Amino acid sequence: MMRDCVLALDVGGTFIKGAAVWGNGEVAKETLLYRNTNAQGARDAVLDQLHAAVKELAVRAKAVAGEDGIRVQGIGLAFPGPFDYESGISYLQGLGKFDALYGVNVRDELADRADHDPKLVRMGFRSGRIFMENDAYLFARGEAVYGAAASYKRAVCMTLGTGFGTGFILDGAVIREGDGVPANGWLYNASWADGIVDDCISRRGMLHCARSLGFDVDTLDVKELAALAESGERSACALFEHFGHTLGAVLVRYTRAFNPEAYVLGGQIANASPLFVPALACELERGAINAVITKSPDTLLSTFRGIKDYVFGQYRSSGEKGGA
Template sequence: MSDYILAFDVGGTFIKSAALLASGELVPESVASYPAKASLGREELLGHLTELIWRQMGTILTGDPLARLHGIGYAFPGEFDYPNGISYIAGLGKFESLYGVNLKQEVTARVLADAAGLGKRLSPRFRIAFENDASLFALGEWKLGKARPYRRSVCLTIGTGAGSAFLDGGRLVSSGAEVPPRGWICFLPFGDGIVDQYVSERGFLKLAADLAGPAGAAEGFGIKGLGVREFGVKEFAAMAREGNEAARRAFDQFGRNIGEVINRHLSAFRPEAIILGGQISKSSDLFLGGILDVLHDKAMAIETTDDTSLSTFAGAAELLRLE
Protein backbone atom coordinates (compact mmCIF):
# COMPACT_ATOMS: atom_id res chain seq x y z
CA MET A 1 0.00 0.00 0.00
CA SER A 2 1.44 3.35 -1.10
CA ASP A 3 0.36 6.93 -0.43
CA TYR A 4 0.02 9.32 -3.36
CA ILE A 5 -0.30 13.04 -3.94
CA LEU A 6 -2.29 14.63 -6.75
CA ALA A 7 -0.95 17.89 -8.17
CA PHE A 8 -3.07 20.28 -10.23
CA ASP A 9 -1.64 23.29 -12.07
CA VAL A 10 -4.76 25.36 -12.74
CA GLY A 11 -4.73 27.71 -15.72
CA GLY A 12 -7.50 29.61 -17.43
CA THR A 13 -7.59 27.27 -20.43
CA PHE A 14 -6.14 23.98 -19.19
CA ILE A 15 -5.57 22.21 -15.90
CA LYS A 16 -2.36 20.19 -15.95
CA SER A 17 -2.09 17.34 -13.48
CA ALA A 18 0.10 14.51 -12.27
CA ALA A 19 0.26 11.98 -9.46
CA LEU A 20 3.32 11.56 -7.28
CA LEU A 21 4.24 9.19 -4.52
CA ALA A 22 4.15 10.91 -1.13
CA SER A 23 7.96 10.78 -1.28
CA GLY A 24 7.80 13.07 -4.34
CA GLU A 25 8.49 10.55 -7.11
CA LEU A 26 6.45 11.27 -10.25
CA VAL A 27 4.09 8.66 -11.72
CA PRO A 28 4.87 9.28 -15.43
CA GLU A 29 1.69 7.75 -16.86
CA SER A 30 -0.42 10.13 -14.75
CA VAL A 31 0.78 13.34 -16.42
CA ALA A 32 -2.28 14.79 -18.16
CA SER A 33 -3.93 17.98 -19.33
CA TYR A 34 -7.66 18.69 -19.05
CA PRO A 35 -9.91 21.55 -20.17
CA ALA A 36 -10.23 24.09 -17.36
CA LYS A 37 -13.92 24.84 -18.08
CA ALA A 38 -13.28 28.09 -16.24
CA SER A 39 -16.54 29.71 -17.36
CA LEU A 40 -18.82 27.14 -15.71
CA GLY A 41 -21.12 27.99 -12.82
CA ARG A 42 -20.14 27.33 -9.23
CA GLU A 43 -21.58 23.83 -8.78
CA GLU A 44 -20.57 22.66 -12.26
CA LEU A 45 -17.01 23.87 -11.78
CA LEU A 46 -16.69 22.28 -8.35
CA GLY A 47 -18.02 19.08 -9.87
CA HIS A 48 -15.43 19.31 -12.64
CA LEU A 49 -12.59 19.72 -10.13
CA THR A 50 -13.84 16.69 -8.20
CA GLU A 51 -14.13 14.63 -11.38
CA LEU A 52 -10.48 15.34 -12.21
CA ILE A 53 -9.48 13.96 -8.81
CA TRP A 54 -11.35 10.76 -9.61
CA ARG A 55 -9.81 10.51 -13.08
CA GLN A 56 -6.30 10.85 -11.71
CA MET A 57 -7.01 8.36 -8.93
CA GLY A 58 -8.29 5.96 -11.58
CA THR A 59 -4.90 6.08 -13.28
CA ILE A 60 -3.15 5.37 -9.98
CA LEU A 61 -5.47 2.50 -9.04
CA THR A 62 -4.84 0.80 -12.37
CA GLY A 63 -1.24 0.25 -11.32
CA ASP A 64 -1.72 0.13 -7.54
CA PRO A 65 -5.16 -1.19 -6.45
CA LEU A 66 -4.38 -0.49 -2.77
CA ALA A 67 -3.31 3.12 -3.30
CA ARG A 68 -4.28 5.78 -0.76
CA LEU A 69 -4.64 9.50 -1.37
CA HIS A 70 -2.27 11.39 0.92
CA GLY A 71 -3.08 14.89 -0.28
CA ILE A 72 -3.94 17.24 -3.12
CA GLY A 73 -1.88 20.29 -4.03
CA TYR A 74 -3.29 23.04 -6.23
CA ALA A 75 -1.36 25.74 -8.06
CA PHE A 76 -3.99 28.43 -8.54
CA PRO A 77 -3.75 31.92 -10.06
CA GLY A 78 -4.46 34.96 -7.91
CA GLU A 79 -6.13 36.76 -6.37
CA PHE A 80 -6.41 33.94 -3.85
CA ASP A 81 -6.25 33.40 -0.09
CA TYR A 82 -3.85 30.47 -0.30
CA PRO A 83 -3.65 29.42 3.37
CA ASN A 84 -7.44 29.20 3.64
CA GLY A 85 -8.14 28.06 0.09
CA ILE A 86 -10.50 30.90 -0.86
CA SER A 87 -10.65 32.22 -4.42
CA TYR A 88 -10.93 35.95 -5.06
CA ILE A 89 -10.37 35.79 -8.81
CA ALA A 90 -12.39 38.53 -10.51
CA GLY A 91 -12.39 40.57 -13.70
CA LEU A 92 -10.61 37.95 -15.81
CA GLY A 93 -13.62 36.17 -17.27
CA LYS A 94 -12.33 32.90 -15.77
CA PHE A 95 -13.29 31.14 -12.52
CA GLU A 96 -15.60 34.07 -11.75
CA SER A 97 -18.19 31.71 -10.24
CA LEU A 98 -15.70 30.67 -7.54
CA TYR A 99 -15.30 34.18 -6.11
CA GLY A 100 -15.44 33.97 -2.33
CA VAL A 101 -15.74 30.17 -2.38
CA ASN A 102 -13.67 28.22 0.14
CA LEU A 103 -12.32 25.62 -2.26
CA LYS A 104 -10.47 23.76 0.48
CA GLN A 105 -13.73 23.11 2.32
CA GLU A 106 -15.82 22.46 -0.80
CA VAL A 107 -13.44 20.00 -2.44
CA THR A 108 -12.77 18.23 0.86
CA ALA A 109 -16.52 17.87 1.47
CA ARG A 110 -17.04 16.34 -1.97
CA VAL A 111 -14.19 13.89 -1.49
CA LEU A 112 -15.47 12.82 1.93
CA ALA A 113 -19.05 12.52 0.64
CA ASP A 114 -17.91 9.85 -1.80
CA ALA A 115 -17.69 7.34 1.05
CA ALA A 116 -17.68 4.27 -1.19
CA GLY A 117 -15.07 5.69 -3.54
CA LEU A 118 -12.61 8.48 -2.81
CA GLY A 119 -13.60 8.66 0.86
CA LYS A 120 -12.30 5.19 1.61
CA ARG A 121 -9.04 5.85 -0.23
CA LEU A 122 -7.82 8.64 2.04
CA SER A 123 -4.78 8.31 4.26
CA PRO A 124 -5.21 9.40 7.91
CA ARG A 125 -3.21 12.57 7.18
CA PHE A 126 -5.10 13.55 4.03
CA ARG A 127 -5.16 17.29 3.36
CA ILE A 128 -5.59 19.81 0.56
CA ALA A 129 -3.27 22.78 0.05
CA PHE A 130 -3.22 25.76 -2.30
CA GLU A 131 -0.37 27.98 -3.43
CA ASN A 132 0.58 30.37 -6.20
CA ASP A 133 1.94 28.64 -9.31
CA ALA A 134 5.26 30.50 -9.19
CA SER A 135 5.75 29.46 -5.56
CA LEU A 136 5.15 25.80 -6.35
CA PHE A 137 7.47 26.06 -9.34
CA ALA A 138 10.13 27.44 -6.99
CA LEU A 139 9.66 24.68 -4.41
CA GLY A 140 9.91 22.09 -7.17
CA GLU A 141 13.05 23.66 -8.59
CA TRP A 142 14.64 23.62 -5.15
CA LYS A 143 13.59 20.02 -4.52
CA LEU A 144 14.59 18.53 -7.86
CA GLY A 145 15.78 21.22 -10.24
CA LYS A 146 18.09 24.11 -10.99
CA ALA A 147 17.63 25.93 -7.67
CA ARG A 148 18.97 23.02 -5.64
CA PRO A 149 22.66 24.07 -5.60
CA TYR A 150 21.87 27.57 -4.35
CA ARG A 151 20.91 28.74 -0.87
CA ARG A 152 19.23 31.92 -2.10
CA SER A 153 17.50 32.13 -5.46
CA VAL A 154 14.61 33.84 -7.21
CA CYS A 155 12.37 31.85 -9.53
CA LEU A 156 10.56 33.70 -12.31
CA THR A 157 7.74 32.26 -14.41
CA ILE A 158 7.32 34.32 -17.56
CA GLY A 159 4.13 33.72 -19.50
CA THR A 160 0.88 35.66 -19.56
CA GLY A 161 2.32 37.55 -16.60
CA ALA A 162 5.45 37.77 -14.46
CA GLY A 163 5.31 35.27 -11.61
CA SER A 164 7.98 35.25 -8.93
CA ALA A 165 9.05 33.46 -5.77
CA PHE A 166 12.03 34.01 -3.45
CA LEU A 167 13.80 31.03 -1.88
CA ASP A 168 16.15 30.86 1.09
CA GLY A 169 17.30 27.36 2.01
CA GLY A 170 14.28 25.78 0.34
CA ARG A 171 11.80 28.03 2.15
CA LEU A 172 9.60 30.61 0.46
CA VAL A 173 10.26 34.19 1.56
CA SER A 174 7.24 36.46 1.07
CA SER A 175 7.87 39.32 3.49
CA GLY A 176 10.68 41.49 4.75
CA ALA A 177 12.71 44.44 3.52
CA GLU A 178 14.49 42.40 0.86
CA VAL A 179 11.40 41.17 -1.00
CA PRO A 180 8.23 42.75 -2.41
CA PRO A 181 4.89 42.04 -0.70
CA ARG A 182 3.98 38.34 -1.05
CA GLY A 183 7.18 37.90 -3.05
CA TRP A 184 5.40 39.17 -6.17
CA ILE A 185 7.32 41.45 -8.53
CA CYS A 186 4.46 41.76 -11.04
CA PHE A 187 3.02 44.97 -9.57
CA LEU A 188 6.34 46.74 -8.99
CA PRO A 189 7.05 49.88 -11.05
CA PHE A 190 9.04 49.51 -14.25
CA GLY A 191 9.32 51.64 -17.37
CA ASP A 192 6.07 53.48 -17.97
CA GLY A 193 4.04 50.98 -15.96
CA ILE A 194 4.65 47.83 -13.94
CA VAL A 195 6.85 44.76 -14.35
CA ASP A 196 3.94 42.61 -15.55
CA GLN A 197 3.58 44.83 -18.63
CA TYR A 198 7.18 44.25 -19.68
CA VAL A 199 8.29 40.81 -18.45
CA SER A 200 5.48 38.78 -19.99
CA GLU A 201 4.18 37.52 -23.31
CA ARG A 202 2.32 40.76 -23.93
CA GLY A 203 5.44 42.68 -22.98
CA PHE A 204 7.42 40.88 -25.67
CA LEU A 205 4.67 41.29 -28.26
CA LYS A 206 4.53 45.03 -27.56
CA LEU A 207 8.27 45.20 -28.22
CA ALA A 208 7.71 43.42 -31.52
CA ALA A 209 4.85 45.76 -32.42
CA ASP A 210 6.99 48.80 -31.62
CA LEU A 211 9.73 47.50 -33.91
CA ALA A 212 7.16 46.99 -36.66
CA GLY A 213 6.29 50.68 -36.66
CA PRO A 214 3.16 52.74 -35.93
CA ALA A 215 0.88 50.66 -38.15
CA GLY A 216 1.95 47.39 -36.55
CA ALA A 217 2.71 45.94 -39.97
CA ALA A 218 4.99 42.94 -40.23
CA GLU A 219 7.02 44.31 -43.15
CA GLY A 220 9.69 45.21 -40.61
CA PHE A 221 10.12 41.48 -40.06
CA GLY A 222 10.24 40.70 -43.77
CA ILE A 223 6.61 39.51 -43.92
CA LYS A 224 4.08 41.06 -46.30
CA GLY A 225 0.36 41.55 -45.77
CA LEU A 226 0.09 40.62 -42.09
CA GLY A 227 0.07 42.42 -38.75
CA VAL A 228 2.57 41.67 -36.02
CA ARG A 229 -0.22 40.86 -33.57
CA GLU A 230 -1.13 37.83 -35.67
CA PHE A 231 2.09 36.22 -34.43
CA GLY A 232 3.00 34.76 -31.05
CA VAL A 233 6.30 34.42 -29.22
CA LYS A 234 6.84 30.97 -30.73
CA GLU A 235 6.63 32.35 -34.27
CA PHE A 236 8.99 35.22 -33.50
CA ALA A 237 11.44 32.76 -31.92
CA ALA A 238 11.46 30.69 -35.11
CA MET A 239 12.11 33.84 -37.14
CA ALA A 240 14.95 34.90 -34.84
CA ARG A 241 16.61 31.50 -35.07
CA GLU A 242 16.39 31.73 -38.86
CA GLY A 243 18.37 34.97 -38.68
CA ASN A 244 15.62 37.61 -38.82
CA GLU A 245 17.37 40.68 -37.43
CA ALA A 246 14.24 42.51 -36.25
CA ALA A 247 13.07 39.45 -34.30
CA ARG A 248 16.51 39.06 -32.77
CA ARG A 249 16.45 42.71 -31.66
CA ALA A 250 13.06 42.19 -30.01
CA PHE A 251 14.36 39.25 -27.97
CA ASP A 252 17.55 41.10 -27.07
CA GLN A 253 15.58 44.07 -25.72
CA PHE A 254 13.25 41.69 -23.88
CA GLY A 255 16.28 40.19 -22.16
CA ARG A 256 17.58 43.63 -21.29
CA ASN A 257 14.24 44.44 -19.67
CA ILE A 258 14.48 41.28 -17.56
CA GLY A 259 18.04 42.17 -16.58
CA GLU A 260 17.01 45.66 -15.50
CA VAL A 261 14.14 44.22 -13.42
CA ILE A 262 16.68 41.95 -11.71
CA ASN A 263 18.99 44.92 -11.04
CA ARG A 264 16.23 47.12 -9.69
CA HIS A 265 13.94 44.75 -7.81
CA LEU A 266 15.77 41.49 -7.04
CA SER A 267 19.31 42.49 -6.10
CA ALA A 268 18.36 43.47 -2.52
CA PHE A 269 17.61 39.80 -1.83
CA ARG A 270 21.18 38.93 -2.89
CA PRO A 271 20.22 35.83 -4.88
CA GLU A 272 22.94 33.51 -6.06
CA ALA A 273 20.81 32.50 -9.03
CA ILE A 274 17.73 33.43 -11.05
CA ILE A 275 15.72 30.44 -12.31
CA LEU A 276 13.57 31.11 -15.37
CA GLY A 277 10.42 29.13 -16.13
CA GLY A 278 7.20 29.57 -18.08
CA GLN A 279 6.50 29.31 -21.78
CA ILE A 280 8.80 32.13 -22.85
CA SER A 281 11.76 30.50 -21.08
CA LYS A 282 11.77 27.99 -23.96
CA SER A 283 13.17 30.85 -26.04
CA SER A 284 15.78 31.83 -23.44
CA ASP A 285 18.65 31.19 -25.85
CA LEU A 286 17.45 34.30 -27.69
CA PHE A 287 17.29 36.69 -24.72
CA LEU A 288 19.87 35.44 -22.20
CA GLY A 289 22.52 37.58 -23.88
CA GLY A 290 20.42 40.68 -23.28
CA ILE A 291 20.05 39.83 -19.60
CA LEU A 292 23.78 39.29 -19.15
CA ASP A 293 24.67 42.50 -21.00
CA VAL A 294 22.94 44.69 -18.40
CA LEU A 295 23.17 42.53 -15.26
CA HIS A 296 25.13 44.31 -12.53
CA ASP A 297 26.03 41.19 -10.53
CA LYS A 298 28.10 39.20 -12.99
CA ALA A 299 28.51 36.36 -10.46
CA MET A 300 24.76 35.73 -10.39
CA ALA A 301 23.81 32.56 -12.27
CA ILE A 302 20.92 32.61 -14.75
CA GLU A 303 19.35 29.17 -15.12
CA THR A 304 16.44 27.95 -17.23
CA THR A 305 14.23 25.05 -16.24
CA ASP A 306 13.74 21.95 -18.35
CA ASP A 307 9.99 21.60 -17.69
CA THR A 308 7.98 24.16 -15.73
CA SER A 309 4.99 21.86 -15.19
CA LEU A 310 7.06 19.01 -13.75
CA SER A 311 8.68 21.42 -11.32
CA THR A 312 5.25 22.72 -10.30
CA PHE A 313 4.05 19.16 -9.65
CA ALA A 314 7.12 18.46 -7.51
CA GLY A 315 6.45 21.73 -5.69
CA ALA A 316 2.92 20.62 -4.84
CA ALA A 317 4.33 17.49 -3.20
CA GLU A 318 6.87 19.58 -1.30
CA LEU A 319 4.15 21.99 -0.15
CA LEU A 320 2.17 19.14 1.38
CA ARG A 321 5.30 17.80 3.05
CA LEU A 322 6.04 21.20 4.60
CA GLU A 323 2.51 21.76 5.93
Protein backbone atom coordinates in the same frame (compact mmCIF):
# COMPACT_ATOMS: atom_id res chain seq x y z
CA MET B 1 2.85 -2.04 0.78
CA MET B 2 0.56 0.87 -0.03
CA ARG B 3 2.14 3.79 -1.85
CA ASP B 4 1.64 7.30 -0.46
CA CYS B 5 0.85 9.93 -3.06
CA VAL B 6 -0.33 13.49 -3.53
CA LEU B 7 -2.75 14.35 -6.32
CA ALA B 8 -1.39 17.54 -7.90
CA LEU B 9 -3.25 19.94 -10.19
CA ASP B 10 -1.91 23.01 -11.98
CA VAL B 11 -5.04 25.00 -12.80
CA GLY B 12 -4.73 27.60 -15.53
CA GLY B 13 -7.14 29.64 -17.58
CA THR B 14 -6.55 27.44 -20.63
CA PHE B 15 -5.58 24.02 -19.29
CA ILE B 16 -5.83 21.91 -16.17
CA LYS B 17 -2.71 19.77 -15.84
CA GLY B 18 -2.32 17.09 -13.23
CA ALA B 19 -0.27 14.16 -11.99
CA ALA B 20 0.13 11.90 -9.00
CA VAL B 21 3.38 12.43 -7.09
CA TRP B 22 4.78 9.63 -4.94
CA GLY B 23 6.08 10.21 -1.45
CA ASN B 24 9.70 10.34 -2.64
CA GLY B 25 8.94 13.25 -4.99
CA GLU B 26 8.81 11.14 -8.15
CA VAL B 27 6.11 12.28 -10.56
CA ALA B 28 4.15 9.30 -11.88
CA LYS B 29 4.33 10.29 -15.55
CA GLU B 30 1.85 7.56 -16.47
CA THR B 31 -0.78 9.60 -14.62
CA LEU B 32 -0.16 12.90 -16.43
CA LEU B 33 -3.46 14.56 -17.27
CA TYR B 34 -4.29 17.48 -19.55
CA ARG B 35 -7.77 18.95 -19.90
CA ASN B 36 -9.13 22.12 -21.49
CA THR B 37 -10.29 24.36 -18.66
CA ASN B 38 -13.93 25.34 -18.42
CA ALA B 39 -12.79 28.75 -17.25
CA GLN B 40 -15.94 30.52 -18.46
CA GLY B 41 -18.29 27.98 -16.94
CA ALA B 42 -20.81 28.37 -14.16
CA ARG B 43 -19.71 27.88 -10.55
CA ASP B 44 -20.70 24.23 -10.15
CA ALA B 45 -19.50 23.30 -13.63
CA VAL B 46 -15.99 24.57 -12.86
CA LEU B 47 -15.90 22.90 -9.44
CA ASP B 48 -17.22 19.61 -10.83
CA GLN B 49 -14.52 19.66 -13.50
CA LEU B 50 -11.80 20.12 -10.87
CA HIS B 51 -13.21 17.27 -8.80
CA ALA B 52 -13.43 15.03 -11.88
CA ALA B 53 -9.75 15.71 -12.61
CA VAL B 54 -8.79 14.79 -9.03
CA LYS B 55 -10.81 11.59 -9.23
CA GLU B 56 -9.26 10.63 -12.57
CA LEU B 57 -5.77 11.16 -11.14
CA ALA B 58 -6.59 8.86 -8.24
CA VAL B 59 -7.82 6.15 -10.58
CA ARG B 60 -4.68 6.45 -12.73
CA ALA B 61 -2.40 6.36 -9.68
CA LYS B 62 -4.13 3.25 -8.38
CA ALA B 63 -3.68 1.55 -11.74
CA VAL B 64 0.07 2.35 -11.71
CA ALA B 65 0.48 1.12 -8.12
CA GLY B 66 -1.21 -2.17 -8.95
CA GLU B 67 -1.66 -4.61 -6.10
CA ASP B 68 0.16 -2.31 -3.67
CA GLY B 69 -2.66 0.21 -3.83
CA ILE B 70 -2.40 3.89 -2.92
CA ARG B 71 -3.03 6.14 0.04
CA VAL B 72 -3.99 9.68 -0.99
CA GLN B 73 -2.10 11.87 1.47
CA GLY B 74 -3.54 15.06 0.08
CA ILE B 75 -4.73 17.07 -2.89
CA GLY B 76 -2.73 20.13 -3.91
CA LEU B 77 -3.70 22.79 -6.41
CA ALA B 78 -1.62 25.50 -8.02
CA PHE B 79 -4.25 28.17 -8.66
CA PRO B 80 -3.99 31.62 -10.25
CA GLY B 81 -4.61 34.75 -8.26
CA PRO B 82 -5.87 36.99 -6.86
CA PHE B 83 -6.70 34.27 -4.34
CA ASP B 84 -6.70 33.97 -0.56
CA TYR B 85 -4.71 30.76 -0.43
CA GLU B 86 -4.85 30.38 3.34
CA SER B 87 -8.64 30.44 3.47
CA GLY B 88 -9.24 28.91 0.03
CA ILE B 89 -11.30 31.77 -1.40
CA SER B 90 -10.98 32.94 -5.02
CA TYR B 91 -11.01 36.63 -5.85
CA LEU B 92 -10.53 36.25 -9.60
CA GLN B 93 -12.72 38.70 -11.47
CA GLY B 94 -12.56 40.51 -14.78
CA LEU B 95 -9.56 38.51 -16.01
CA GLY B 96 -11.43 36.30 -18.45
CA LYS B 97 -11.25 33.20 -16.27
CA PHE B 98 -13.08 31.75 -13.28
CA ASP B 99 -15.34 34.77 -12.72
CA ALA B 100 -18.00 32.39 -11.42
CA LEU B 101 -15.73 31.45 -8.52
CA TYR B 102 -15.43 34.98 -7.17
CA GLY B 103 -15.93 34.86 -3.40
CA VAL B 104 -16.31 31.08 -3.44
CA ASN B 105 -14.38 28.94 -0.95
CA VAL B 106 -12.95 26.62 -3.58
CA ARG B 107 -11.13 24.49 -1.03
CA ASP B 108 -14.26 23.79 1.01
CA GLU B 109 -16.30 23.05 -2.10
CA LEU B 110 -13.73 20.55 -3.36
CA ALA B 111 -13.38 19.04 0.12
CA ASP B 112 -17.13 18.49 0.27
CA ARG B 113 -17.09 16.71 -3.08
CA ALA B 114 -14.11 14.57 -2.06
CA ASP B 115 -15.64 13.70 1.32
CA HIS B 116 -18.71 12.30 -0.45
CA ASP B 117 -16.78 10.40 -3.12
CA PRO B 118 -16.55 6.72 -2.09
CA LYS B 119 -13.57 6.06 -4.39
CA LEU B 120 -11.43 8.78 -2.84
CA VAL B 121 -12.42 7.82 0.69
CA ARG B 122 -11.45 4.21 0.00
CA MET B 123 -8.08 5.43 -1.22
CA GLY B 124 -7.34 7.05 2.12
CA PHE B 125 -8.37 10.65 1.48
CA ARG B 126 -9.46 12.39 4.64
CA SER B 127 -11.34 15.66 5.02
CA GLY B 128 -9.19 18.76 5.29
CA ARG B 129 -6.36 17.47 3.13
CA ILE B 130 -6.80 19.94 0.28
CA PHE B 131 -4.17 22.65 -0.09
CA MET B 132 -3.89 25.57 -2.50
CA GLU B 133 -1.04 27.91 -3.37
CA ASN B 134 0.33 30.28 -5.97
CA ASP B 135 1.82 28.53 -9.00
CA ALA B 136 5.11 30.49 -8.98
CA TYR B 137 5.61 29.70 -5.28
CA LEU B 138 5.05 25.98 -5.92
CA PHE B 139 7.40 25.98 -8.91
CA ALA B 140 10.08 27.63 -6.78
CA ARG B 141 9.50 25.11 -3.99
CA GLY B 142 9.93 22.24 -6.42
CA GLU B 143 13.14 23.74 -7.77
CA ALA B 144 14.45 24.43 -4.25
CA VAL B 145 13.99 20.84 -3.10
CA TYR B 146 14.41 18.76 -6.25
CA GLY B 147 15.67 21.01 -9.03
CA ALA B 148 18.20 23.52 -10.27
CA ALA B 149 17.97 25.81 -7.24
CA ALA B 150 18.82 23.04 -4.78
CA SER B 151 22.55 23.63 -5.28
CA TYR B 152 22.44 27.27 -4.19
CA LYS B 153 22.00 29.06 -0.87
CA ARG B 154 20.25 32.02 -2.48
CA ALA B 155 18.27 31.83 -5.71
CA VAL B 156 15.41 33.54 -7.49
CA CYS B 157 13.03 31.37 -9.50
CA MET B 158 10.84 32.91 -12.18
CA THR B 159 7.87 31.80 -14.25
CA LEU B 160 7.76 33.68 -17.54
CA GLY B 161 4.44 33.23 -19.28
CA THR B 162 0.98 34.75 -19.13
CA GLY B 163 2.34 36.75 -16.21
CA PHE B 164 5.57 37.12 -14.24
CA GLY B 165 5.86 34.92 -11.15
CA THR B 166 8.77 34.86 -8.70
CA GLY B 167 9.98 32.88 -5.73
CA PHE B 168 12.95 33.80 -3.51
CA ILE B 169 14.88 30.86 -2.08
CA LEU B 170 17.12 30.92 0.98
CA ASP B 171 18.73 27.74 2.34
CA GLY B 172 16.34 25.47 0.45
CA ALA B 173 13.14 27.25 1.51
CA VAL B 174 10.92 29.69 -0.39
CA ILE B 175 10.67 32.89 1.66
CA ARG B 176 8.21 35.76 1.44
CA GLU B 177 9.98 38.33 3.57
CA GLY B 178 13.47 39.24 4.69
CA ASP B 179 16.43 41.30 3.56
CA GLY B 180 16.17 42.06 -0.13
CA VAL B 181 12.85 40.23 -0.55
CA PRO B 182 9.83 42.19 -1.81
CA ALA B 183 6.46 41.74 -0.09
CA ASN B 184 5.27 38.15 -0.55
CA GLY B 185 8.27 37.53 -2.81
CA TRP B 186 6.33 39.09 -5.68
CA LEU B 187 7.76 41.29 -8.42
CA TYR B 188 4.87 41.24 -10.88
CA ASN B 189 3.24 44.25 -9.21
CA ALA B 190 6.42 46.27 -8.67
CA SER B 191 6.51 49.69 -10.28
CA TRP B 192 8.02 49.80 -13.76
CA ALA B 193 7.92 52.49 -16.47
CA ASP B 194 4.34 53.84 -16.48
CA GLY B 195 2.86 50.72 -14.95
CA ILE B 196 4.02 47.52 -13.29
CA VAL B 197 6.61 44.86 -14.13
CA ASP B 198 3.94 42.42 -15.29
CA ASP B 199 3.04 44.83 -18.10
CA CYS B 200 6.46 44.19 -19.66
CA ILE B 201 7.63 40.77 -18.43
CA SER B 202 4.73 38.68 -19.67
CA ARG B 203 3.16 37.33 -22.81
CA ARG B 204 1.04 40.45 -23.24
CA GLY B 205 4.10 42.65 -22.71
CA MET B 206 6.02 40.80 -25.39
CA LEU B 207 3.09 40.94 -27.81
CA HIS B 208 2.65 44.66 -27.17
CA CYS B 209 6.30 45.19 -28.06
CA ALA B 210 5.96 42.91 -31.10
CA ARG B 211 3.04 44.99 -32.35
CA SER B 212 5.13 48.14 -32.09
CA LEU B 213 7.74 46.44 -34.27
CA GLY B 214 5.17 45.78 -36.98
CA PHE B 215 4.22 42.17 -36.26
CA ASP B 216 0.64 40.99 -36.65
CA VAL B 217 0.02 39.65 -33.15
CA ASP B 218 -3.44 38.46 -34.15
CA THR B 219 -1.72 35.66 -36.05
CA LEU B 220 1.62 35.42 -34.24
CA ASP B 221 2.16 34.40 -30.62
CA VAL B 222 5.39 34.08 -28.62
CA LYS B 223 6.15 30.63 -30.03
CA GLU B 224 5.88 31.84 -33.64
CA LEU B 225 7.89 34.97 -32.89
CA ALA B 226 10.62 32.80 -31.35
CA ALA B 227 10.70 30.68 -34.50
CA LEU B 228 11.18 33.82 -36.58
CA ALA B 229 14.02 34.96 -34.32
CA GLU B 230 15.67 31.54 -34.54
CA SER B 231 15.55 31.84 -38.32
CA GLY B 232 17.40 35.15 -38.09
CA GLU B 233 14.55 37.60 -38.71
CA ARG B 234 16.05 40.85 -37.45
CA SER B 235 13.01 42.46 -35.86
CA ALA B 236 12.14 39.24 -34.05
CA CYS B 237 15.69 38.99 -32.76
CA ALA B 238 15.45 42.59 -31.53
CA LEU B 239 12.19 41.75 -29.76
CA PHE B 240 13.77 39.01 -27.64
CA GLU B 241 16.90 41.06 -27.01
CA HIS B 242 14.71 43.87 -25.72
CA PHE B 243 12.86 41.41 -23.48
CA GLY B 244 16.17 40.17 -22.06
CA HIS B 245 17.46 43.67 -21.38
CA THR B 246 14.18 44.65 -19.68
CA LEU B 247 14.12 41.50 -17.53
CA GLY B 248 17.73 42.11 -16.56
CA ALA B 249 17.07 45.71 -15.60
CA VAL B 250 14.11 44.59 -13.47
CA LEU B 251 16.24 42.01 -11.69
CA VAL B 252 19.04 44.47 -11.05
CA ARG B 253 16.64 46.97 -9.49
CA TYR B 254 14.59 44.54 -7.43
CA THR B 255 16.81 41.53 -6.61
CA ARG B 256 20.36 42.86 -6.26
CA ALA B 257 19.86 43.48 -2.53
CA PHE B 258 18.98 39.78 -2.10
CA ASN B 259 22.39 38.87 -3.57
CA PRO B 260 21.27 35.74 -5.46
CA GLU B 261 23.73 33.11 -6.62
CA ALA B 262 21.40 31.84 -9.32
CA TYR B 263 18.33 32.69 -11.36
CA VAL B 264 16.15 29.77 -12.46
CA LEU B 265 13.89 30.36 -15.47
CA GLY B 266 10.57 28.56 -15.95
CA GLY B 267 7.36 29.04 -17.89
CA GLN B 268 6.57 28.97 -21.59
CA ILE B 269 8.66 32.02 -22.53
CA ALA B 270 11.68 30.37 -20.91
CA ASN B 271 11.63 27.90 -23.81
CA ALA B 272 13.03 30.75 -25.89
CA SER B 273 15.77 31.50 -23.36
CA PRO B 274 18.69 31.24 -25.84
CA LEU B 275 17.19 34.26 -27.59
CA PHE B 276 17.11 36.56 -24.56
CA VAL B 277 19.57 35.21 -21.96
CA PRO B 278 22.63 36.93 -23.55
CA ALA B 279 20.93 40.31 -23.14
CA LEU B 280 19.77 39.35 -19.64
CA ALA B 281 23.32 38.36 -18.67
CA CYS B 282 24.64 41.65 -20.05
CA GLU B 283 22.28 43.64 -17.81
CA LEU B 284 23.16 41.58 -14.74
CA GLU B 285 26.87 42.12 -15.37
CA ARG B 286 26.28 45.82 -15.85
CA GLY B 287 24.43 45.85 -12.53
CA ALA B 288 27.30 44.06 -10.75
CA ILE B 289 25.31 40.86 -10.19
CA ASN B 290 27.43 37.75 -10.51
CA ALA B 291 24.88 34.94 -10.70
CA VAL B 292 24.28 31.79 -12.71
CA ILE B 293 21.33 31.83 -15.12
CA THR B 294 19.78 28.41 -15.67
CA LYS B 295 16.55 27.05 -17.14
CA SER B 296 14.36 24.51 -15.42
CA PRO B 297 14.24 21.30 -17.47
CA ASP B 298 10.49 21.06 -16.89
CA THR B 299 8.42 23.79 -15.23
CA LEU B 300 5.36 21.57 -14.85
CA LEU B 301 7.18 18.68 -13.17
CA SER B 302 8.84 21.11 -10.76
CA THR B 303 5.43 22.57 -9.93
CA PHE B 304 4.03 19.10 -9.24
CA ARG B 305 7.00 18.28 -7.00
CA GLY B 306 6.53 21.60 -5.24
CA ILE B 307 2.89 20.74 -4.61
CA LYS B 308 3.88 17.41 -3.07
CA ASP B 309 6.48 19.03 -0.84
CA TYR B 310 4.04 21.76 0.17
CA VAL B 311 1.34 19.24 1.14
CA PHE B 312 3.75 17.18 3.22
CA GLY B 313 5.11 20.40 4.71
CA GLN B 314 1.63 21.28 5.96
CA TYR B 315 1.60 18.00 7.87
CA ARG B 316 4.99 18.73 9.38
CA SER B 317 3.84 22.20 10.46
CA SER B 318 0.67 20.89 12.08
CA GLY B 319 2.28 17.82 13.64
CA GLU B 320 -0.17 15.58 11.77
CA LYS B 321 1.23 12.36 10.38
CA GLY B 322 1.32 12.25 6.64
CA GLY B 323 3.59 11.34 3.77
CA ALA B 324 6.96 9.74 3.60
